Amino acid sequence: MRKKLELYVHIPFCEKKCLYCDFLSFSAEDDLHKAYVDKLIEEIRVQAKNYSDYQISSIFIGGGTPSVIKAVYISNIMSAIYEAFIVESLAEVTIECNPGTVDIDKLLVYKQSGINRISVGLQSSVDKELQHLGRVHTYADFLYSYEKIRESGYKNVNIDLMSALPWQTLDSWKSTLKKVVMLKPEHISAYSLIIEEGTEFSKIYGSPEGRKFLPTEEVERDMYHSTIDILKNYGYERYEISNYAKPGYESKHNIGYWTGEEYLGFGIGASSYVYGRRFHVEKDIKKYLDINMKRDIMPLYQNIHELSTKEKMEEFMFLGLRLTKGVLVTDFYDRFGMELIDVFEKPIQKNISFGLLKYENLYLRLTDKGLDLSNRVMGDFLL
Numbered sequence: 001m002r003k004k005l006e007l008y009v010h011i012p013f014c015e016k017k018c019l020y021c022d023f024l025s026f027s028a029e030d031d032l033h034k035a036y037v038d039k040l041i042e043e044i045r046v047q048a049k050n051y052s053d054y055q056i057s058s059i060f061i062g063g064g065t066p067s068v069i070k071a072v073y074i075s076n077i078m079s080a081i082y083e084a085f086i087v088e089s090l091a092e093v094t095i096e097c098n099p100g101t102v103d104i105d106k107l108l109v110y111k112q113s114g115i116n117r118i119s120v121g122l123q124s125s126v127d128k129e130l131q132h133l134g135r136v137h138t139y140a141d142f143l144y145s146y147e148k149i150r151e152s153g154y155k156n157v158n159i160d161l162m163s164a165l166p167w168q169t170l171d172s173w174k175s176t177l178k179k180v181v182m183l184k185p186e187h188i189s190a191y192s193l194i195i196e197e198g199t200e201f202s203k204i205y206g207s208p209e210g211r212k213f214l215p216t217e218e219v220e221r222d223m224y225h226s227t228i229d230i231l232k233n234y235g236y237e238r239y240e241i242s243n244y245a246k247p248g249y250e251s252k253h254n255i256g257y258w259t260g261e262e263y264l265g266f267g268i269g270a271s272s273y274v275y276g277r278r279f280h281v282e283k284d285i286k287k288y289l290d291i292n293m294k295r296d297i298m299p300l301y302q303n304i305h306e307l308s309t310k311e312k313m314e315e316f317m318f319l320g321l322r323l324t325k326g327v328l329v330t331d332f333y334d335r336f337g338m339e340l341i342d343v344f345e346k347p348i349q350k351n352i353s354f355g356l357l358k359y360e361n362l363y364l365r366l367t368d369k370g371l372d373l374s375n376r377v378m379g380d381f382l383l
Contacts, residue, residue, distance in 0.1 A: 002086065005054035005274070006256045009040070009077060010267030011066040012285070015101070019134035019204070022196035024269040024283060025064040032285075036267075037073040039289050041080040043266050043281075043300070046293045048084030051264065051274075056087040058253040060094045061115075067097035071109035078113035087114075092252040094119055094158075098135075099142035107152035117251075118149050119158040119189075124165060125176040132166045134200070146183060156249060158187035163223040165193055166205065166213045173223045174230065181234040186249035190227050191242050192220065224372075241322050241374055258319045260312075260335075276312075279304040309336065310383050313343060317381040321374065326365025340364065347380035 013033060014025045028036075059081060066074065074095065081087065094117040095110055107118075124130055125139045149157055159180055163173050180188065193214075195201050204210050215223065228238060236244035243254065256263065265272045269283045279301045282288045291299050307315070313336060320327035332340040341348060348364065351357040356370035356377050370377050 002053060002055040004057040004256075004261055005051060005085075006253055006261055006263035007056055007059045007081065007085070008263060008265040008270055009059070009061045009066075009081075010265065010270040010281075011061060011063040011069060012036075012268055013068050014063060014065040015068055015098070016134070016136050019132075019200040020193060020196070022199050023064065030070070033069045033073060035289055036285065037069070037077060039291075039293075040077060040267050042293050043297075044077070044080045045084050046297055047264065047266070051085070054085070054262075056081070056085045056091055057261070058092040058094075058256060059087070060253045062096045064096075065098045065101060065121075066095050067101040067106065071106040074115075075109050075113040078115065082114065092117055092156075094251075094253060096121065097145070099137040099145040102145050102148060104148050104152055107148060107154070111152060111154070116154070117156040117158070118154050119160065120146065120149070121160045122180070123160060123162040124168070124172075125179045126168075126172050129165050129168055129172065133162075155186070157185045158189060158251070159183075159185045161188060161190045163190065163192050163227065164215050164220045168215055168223075170215075170219055170222050170226065174226055177227060177230045181231065181236070187243070187245045187251060188231060188236060189243050190231070192224065239324055241324075241371060255323070258322050260316060260319065277304055277306050312336070314381055314383060317344065318378050321364075321366055321378060321381075324365065324371070326360070326363040329359075329362050329364060343383075344381060347377075351377050351380060 010024070012025050013028050013036075016027060017025055059078075061074065061077070078093075093115045095115050096119045098121045110118075120142065122139075122142050123133060123135060125142075127138050130138065146157075146159075161176060161180065177190075195205055197206075205214055231238065231244045235246060237247060237250075238244050239250045240254065240258065243251065245251070262274045263272060264274055265281060268281055268285050268288050271278065271280045280303055282291070282300055282302060288300070291297075293300060313332075316332060316335065317327060327340070329340050332338075332343075336343075348357060351370065352359075356367055356373060357364060358367050359365075366374060366377060
């Protein structure tokens with residue numbers, strides 16, 4: 001029986017880098033797009049030979065903004081994957097896109113190439129808030145793109161939203177949520193803004209003076225709880241700390257990450273976890289394009305690290321507790337040959353006593369209070 005493997009394909013190109021973004025992304029012309037995609041396909045074909053005992057359970061094309069490059073490039077990437085790997089017939093295949101970067105023709109090419117899920121980066125329905133983020137689209141652009149996605153026949157759509165934005169109010173956040181649920185997407189990812197070092201936002205809002213333009217901790221907490229309440233009222237089940245879905249539309253790719261499924265990343269900076277090792281691809285695009293992968297693929301990879309059993313156990317808890325159903329106790333034993341309570345008795349008992357963890361059937365899960373304080377709880381599981 002073949003093992004399951006998830007694939008991630010990184011397209012680093014975007015129209016313009018957003019002010020809050022710390023992802024590996026930048027704008028470029030078509031000649032670089034083409035050269036990169038050609039090299040990406042070479043990487044896919046060479047790497048596939050090392051994974052003949054796997055079958056692909058999900059594919060995620062992320063960025064950057066993958067939809068800024070020509071549709072034929074995406075089609076060529078998908079063809080290379082289907083030719084090189086064994087892909088499950090019901091595999092979830094997602095592409096990220098931004099409003100204003102897709103039309104009917106492009107979406108139909110995606111569909112014909114095997115893509116069956118679209119993830120749209122809206123972030124906010126308020127144009128002023130989008131401008132503060134450095135986004136290049138408006139809410140009207142989003143509505144047009146969403147309409148075309150539905151017209152193209154896609155029945156599995158995610159919308160990304162972001163709270164705690166500069167000058168955002170609780171009312172404007174609630175308005176964004178209500179506008180989005182009226183569109184009935186199958187999945188909603190709702191994240192809180194994090195000011196990352198090295199971004200333009202860190203220069204603008206990283207100081208005490210700059211933080212005055214961000215919502216207070218109290219308002220941010222109210223935004224967090226209103227997200228849970230509003231989405232629940234409209235039939236969205238919270239299955240992970242920041243992710244909500246209609247029944248049956250939970251992201252298979254994301255669940256694979258949180259449950260420790262192996263994944264292989266293609267393209268600059270892409271991370272992988274296979275054969276018990278973590279590593280990532282060369283981040284410099286010039287160096288990436290110069291590597292002769294057919295001759296020697298090893299120069300492609302950096303920071304190769306083989307996880308110890310202790311690290312695997314820690315990650316099992318860190319990642320699994322992000323899911324609202326928690327970690328399966330019997331799964332821990334099956335993987336490590338040890339009882340969960342024997343390894344983590346102290347943090348488990350401590351957080352149960354504080355009302356942050358509880359057993360439910362065969363799962364150990366965060367309580368509602370524990371979900372609010374998840375970072376604190378997960379920190380206790382460092383062995």
